Amino acid sequence: MDVLKVAAKSKPLSIAGALAGVIRENGSAEMQAIGAGAVNQAIKAIAIARGIVAPSGVELVCIPAFTEVQIDGEERTAIKLIVEPRRR
């Protein structure tokens, strides 16, 4: 599964559209954000994506976790966000 990498400059509406597309195709999506600005944009995108998929009867929830990533050979702690439909 492709990981949607979110940056502080990412536009929440664009990420939300991508998120809805990935979830429609794969059933769930994984986002990755490093730093407060990126995490904030990712969360806004999830709030918007909930509205995009809601008319199809899908209610999205998100599962946050820590993850270690390598950036320029340096270990950084990123936030991983799994976004998927709530099980009924």
Added chain:
Amino acid sequence: MDVLKVAAKSKPLSIAGALAGVIRENGSAEMQAIGAGAVNQAIKAIAIARGIVAPSGVELVCIPAFTEVQIDGEERTAIKLIVEPRRR
């Protein structure tokens, strides 16, 4: 239900403990964060709280939404995060 207000200076571990307590008592919790720094601490707290309650067989998910709040008579957009056990 009391709303856990998270600030950029809030300590994720402390919020996580409060979060786990509120969920144990009420079944779910609501957090509110204004600004990227606060949203970031709130998401870290949820990731930590997932680990706190996991041994009890509870898997927490989070539902982000926008909400308007009044701060010093001014309208601000906050992020509301509902945290609750995943339905099985």
